[in-house]
Amino acid sequence: MLTKLTRTKHLLAVTLLAGASGFLAVQAPAQGPPPAAGPGRAGRGGGGGGLTRGPDDQPQVDPTAANRGRTVYVAECVNCHGPKARGGDKGADLIRSQVMLHDRYGSQLGPFLAKGHPLQSGKPATTISTAQTTDLSHFLRQRLVDTFNRGPGNSGNPAPNVLTGDAKAGEAFFNGAGKCNTCHKPDGDLKGIGSKFEPADLQQRFLFPGGGGRGRGPVAAASARARVTITVTPPTGPAVTGVPDRIDDFNVTLRDENGVFHSFTRTPALKLEKHDPLAAHVAMLPVYTDKNMHDIVAYLDSLK
Amino acid sequence: MKFLKTPLLSGLLAVAALAQVPFDNAKLLQLPTDTWPMFNGDYSGRRYSPLKKINSTNINSLTLAWMYRATAGNGTPQIKSTPLQINGVLYFSAPDHAWAVDARTGREIWHFTWPSKGGIHIGNRGVAVSGNWLYFETPDCNLVSLNIKDGKERWHKPICDLEQMYFGSAAPLIIGNHVIVGVSGDDTDVPGYLASHDPETGDVQWRWYAHPQPGDPEAKSWPSIEAMMHGGGMTWGATTYDPELNLIYFGTGNPQPVIAGKARAGDNLYTESIIAVSPDNGRMAWYFQSSPHDTHDWDANQTPVLIDGVIDGKPRKLLAQASRNGYFFVLDRKTGKNVSTTAFTTANWAKGIGPNGQPIPNPAKEPQTDGALVSPNQGGAANWQPPAFNPDTGLFYVDAANAYSVYYIYDTEDKPEGWGGNDRGGFQESFLAAIDYKTGKTKWTHKWEGGARSGLLTSAGNLVFSTGSSNDIVALNATTGAALWHAGLLNGVTNSPITYELDGVQYLVVAGGDTMYTFAMRAK
Numbered sequence: 001m002l003t004k005l006t007r008t009k010h011l012l013a014v015t016l017l018a019g020a021s022g023f024l025a026v027q028a029p030a031q032g033p034p035p036a037a038g039p040g041r042a043g044r045g046g047g048g049g050g051l052t053r054g055p056d057d058q059p060q061v062d063p064t065a066a067n068r069g070r071t072v073y074v075a076e077c078v079n080c081h082g083p084k085a086r087g088g089d090k091g092a093d094l095i096r097s098q099v100m101l102h103d104r105y106g107s108q109l110g111p112f113l114a115k116g117h118p119l120q121s122g123k124p125a126t127t128i129s130t131a132q133t134t135d136l137s138h139f140l141r142q143r144l145v146d147t148f149n150r151g152p153g154n155s156g157n158p159a160p161n162v163l164t165g166d167a168k169a170g171e172a173f174f175n176g177a178g179k180c181n182t183c184h185k186p187d188g189d190l191k192g193i194g195s196k197f198e199p200a201d202l203q204q205r206f207l208f209p210g211g212g213g214r215g216r217g218p219v220a221a222a223s224a225r226a227r228v229t230i231t232v233t234p235p236t237g238p239a240v241t242g243v244p245d246r247i248d249d250f251n252v253t254l255r256d257e258n259g260v261f262h263s264f265t266r267t268p269a270l271k272l273e274k275h276d277p278l279a280a281h282v283a284m285l286p287v288y289t290d291k292n293m294h295d296i297v298a299y300l301d302s303l304k
Numbered sequence: 305m306k307f308l309k310t311p312l313l314s315g316l317l318a319v320a321a322l323a324q325v326p327f328d329n330a331k332l333l334q335l336p337t338d339t340w341p342m343f344n345g346d347y348s349g350r351r352y353s354p355l356k357k358i359n360s361t362n363i364n365s366l367t368l369a370w371m372y373r374a375t376a377g378n379g380t381p382q383i384k385s386t387p388l389q390i391n392g393v394l395y396f397s398a399p400d401h402a403w404a405v406d407a408r409t410g411r412e413i414w415h416f417t418w419p420s421k422g423g424i425h426i427g428n429r430g431v432a433v434s435g436n437w438l439y440f441e442t443p444d445c446n447l448v449s450l451n452i453k454d455g456k457e458r459w460h461k462p463i464c465d466l467e468q469m470y471f472g473s474a475a476p477l478i479i480g481n482h483v484i485v486g487v488s489g490d491d492t493d494v495p496g497y498l499a500s501h502d503p504e505t506g507d508v509q510w511r512w513y514a515h516p517q518p519g520d521p522e523a524k525s526w527p528s529i530e531a532m533m534h535g536g537g538m539t540w541g542a543t544t545y546d547p548e549l550n551l552i553y554f555g556t557g558n559p560q561p562v563i564a565g566k567a568r569a570g571d572n573l574y575t576e577s578i579i580a581v582s583p584d585n586g587r588m589a590w591y592f593q594s595s596p597h598d599t600h601d602w603d604a605n606q607t608p609v610l611i612d613g614v615i616d617g618k619p620r621k622l623l624a625q626a627s628r629n630g631y632f633f634v635l636d637r638k639t640g641k642n643v644s645t646t647a648f649t650t651a652n653w654a655k656g657i658g659p660n661g662q663p664i665p666n667p668a669k670e671p672q673t674d675g676a677l678v679s680p681n682q683g684g685a686a687n688w689q690p691p692a693f694n695p696d697t698g699l700f701y702v703d704a705a706n707a708y709s710v711y712y713i714y715d716t717e718d719k720p721e722g723w724g725g726n727d728r729g730g731f732q733e734s735f736l737a738a739i740d741y742k743t744g745k746t747k748w749t750h751k752w753e754g755g756a757r758s759g760l761l762t763s764a765g766n767l768v769f770s771t772g773s774s775n776d777i778v779a780l781n782a783t784t785g786a787a788l789w790h791a792g793l794l795n796g797v798t799n800s801p802i803t804y805e806l807d808g809v810q811y812l813v814v815a816g817g818d819t820m821y822t823f824a825m826r827a828k
Binding site for chain 2: 053054055056057058084086087093095096098101102147148150160161162163164203204207208210246247248249250251282285286288290293294
């Protein structure tokens with residue numbers, strides 16, 4: 001049973017936590033184990049899905065047990081180990097804790113607490129039951145998973161707030177140094193674009209309208225540069241224009257507007273012209289300042 | 305069925321006999337000709353072959369000798385490993401798998417499968433061989449030693465802690481009585497290290513940790529001991545070695561937390577640095593940090609290539625690295641002092657180059673909650689794919705990219721952990737760059753359509769081999785960059801090509817996905 005003093009501390013902690021981050025005061029979204037599949041990490045060789053982290057038998061978070069564990073955490077741990085279990089002046093970081101990283105449903109946490117770890121209620125650690133230890137383990141694992149998900153997996157990430165620019169400055173850039181108005185009109189192709197897309201998507205779309213650029217091979221290239229067309233003029237015979245299928249040092253292949261596939265061997269006498277309507281966007285990448293980028297997003301967002 | 309078993313068994317034994325010749329470790333100190341005995345071909349990291357039976361004048365006579373398709377239980381293996389060729393046998397790996405294949409015919413001699421307990425299976429860069437024994441890392445943090453004769457396990461020893469999300473992917477390197485191993489992993493905030501294990505027992509001989517000790521002057525590059533001890537700096541790249549100086553060279557990876565660097569103010573030594581240590585005891589001789597306080601995941605694990613060159617008329621022992629951060633660094637490998645620093649791709653994250661040759665990060669290009677437009681992107685100007693250096697042309701070759709993306713902070717807490725952000729989207733144009741090591745200037749580039757990037761090989765035949773634009777292996781003229789030859793594969797090149805000579809025939813071996821392709825020059 002909590003003493004009056006510890007009750008006050010406990011309530012204070014909950015209030016502070018609710019005000020500080022809100023994360024302990026509301027039910028956290030159910031989170032399972034780390035995703036088994038995620039986007040490839042370009043940084044480590046790419047390669048697509050199927051990435052796993054840590055041991056195959058790593059603990060699987062039960063959200064209901066984690067919610068019960070949260071109650072234990074708030075009552076006995078939070079004052080020292082902090083609202084995100086990342087530690088503080090008085091307590092260790094539990095996300096980085098060797099005990100917790102090696103724990104399986106309380107297998108390490110239980111013996112650790114049993115050695116007499118102080119609790120914020122002042123009661124002996126042995127008052128935490130085995131079931132509560134298991135719940136606490138689920139809760140702390142959930143915090144670890146939450147930390148994982150602030151990265152390449154992206155599944156736990158908020159949409160970035162990119163609406164920080166000056167729409168008027170963006171408009172001036174659009175019509176001035178950016179030369180955007182060469183191809184785009186706010187009351188034409190861009191009419192209502194601010195209603196169609198979230199700001200974060202507007203930012204990506206105007207910077208990289210061709211899509212991602214990390215894939216490899218002809219399929220990824222075709223996807224990224226879908227609007228590119230080429231014209232091939234062989235030494236004899238008519239010129240052919242279409243969507244490129246493959247361009248390399250030795251061959252060029254394309255499909256024309258009727259879907260007919262054409263294949264050529266590249267020679268000095270064979271002429272190849274590329275038509276890339278998005279070339280101006282690429283040319284601007286070294287030119288934009290971050291202020292330009294934010295201002296343009298604000299301007300595009302204003303085109304409701 | 306007995307009558308069937310006997311000839312099959314004797315057949316297996318006959319094949320196994322091919323692989324029973326132990327490797328003569330003296331070959332590790334020679335230029336690779338009839339062998340490709342380590343990840344980079346030799347200790348220099350140049351991936352240069354002195355062979356010239358395949359050359360820029362006859363390459364169109366190169367023919368396919370054989371293909372070998374690897375299978376690995378339930379999955380399709382991606383061969384990112386550089387094969388070794390020893391006494392006529394190729395040894396290579398994929399996560400949890402190692403193979404021995406006859407280098408003349410492509411016939412499988414043995415296939416070893418490791419019973420995995422987990423870990424990131426992103427790739428395995430290759431195996432090492434010493435005498436009768438093969439060594440390779442597993443994703444679940446083991447160094448496994450096999451008998452090269454039959455692929456039977458001799459022992460396995462832990463190299464890292466899977467529970468802390470470390471994993472194994474690097475190719476070990478044999479130096480004297482040492483098996484040098486690196487470690488991977490950047491999900492949790494744990495320190496990187498390079499380790500040496502005993503080739504006979506597998507026991508740890510030493511570890512060099514990628515952080516200073518408390519009280520060292522370099523410890524001031526961290527705000528606290530806790531941040532420093534959880535600061536990352538993995539060692540998953542290629543290791544090179546100068547036998548004369550008796551120094552090992554390698555790069556360290558990103559600091560932790562990866563993207564959100566708020567709670568690790570400072571340069572964060574020894575992350576994203578080129579390091580020289582003694583193989584005898586792991587003692588550090590010098591360090592050079594290529595990306596101070598990085599927040600873009602630009603691991604500096606690219607091969608530190610050793611060049612015996614001439615600068616301003618004087619012979620120099622040099623080290624060159626085309627870094628993921630977009631800069632080409634040339635150092636004196638005796639001292640670690642910078643000789644030159646030059647951008648080899650678009651790079652907009654630095655305010656300039658400091659007097660010591662280090663780029664000076666622009667804080668505005670750190671990831672932001674509303675995004676920062678950064679070049680290179682997270683994939684980097686270069687990545688794990690090994691470069692090559694040709695002493696005949698004096699050119700350093702690297703598959704590179706001009707790339708942009710937007711970096712975001714997702715975790716705005718005062719003490720972010722793990723990643724805390726990421727980059728998104730992007731533009732990338734890929735090319736092979738040929739860089740003059742004397743000036744750092746790019747002499748020529750060869751553009752690739754799409755996002756092609758692979759490890760490279762160069763040779764005295766005036767050739768550079770790389771993946772091409774269309775799932776092919778391409779040979780360029782090493783002097784001019786002109787495209788000379790290619791062969792279509794079922795997949796782009798996923799490893800780094802090698803070459804060797806057997807029975808008077810020069811071979812070229814390259815992997816694309818799950819298949820090993822071997823070409824031979826039989827024309828006289």
